[in-house]
Amino acid sequence: VRKGRSAISQQDIxxxxxxxxxxxxxxxxxxxxxxxxEES
Structure with missing residues (x-):
């Protein structure tokens, strides 16, 4: 459930x-x- 313009919140990013x-x-x-x- 998202509200407002920001479809992606800062926390999600x-x-x-x-x-x-x-x-x-x-x-x-x-x-x-x-x-x-591989070396050993």
């Missing part, structure tokens, strides 16, 4: 950005771990 950041970090961590496993 923040939540989405946080999720994207966390997912991005997760991908970076897994890539680093894979490289370490």
């Amino acid at each position: 923040i939540d989405v950005l946080d999720k994207q950041l966390l997912e991005g970090k997760g991908v970076l961590l897994t890539e680093e771990e894979q490289q370490k496993c």
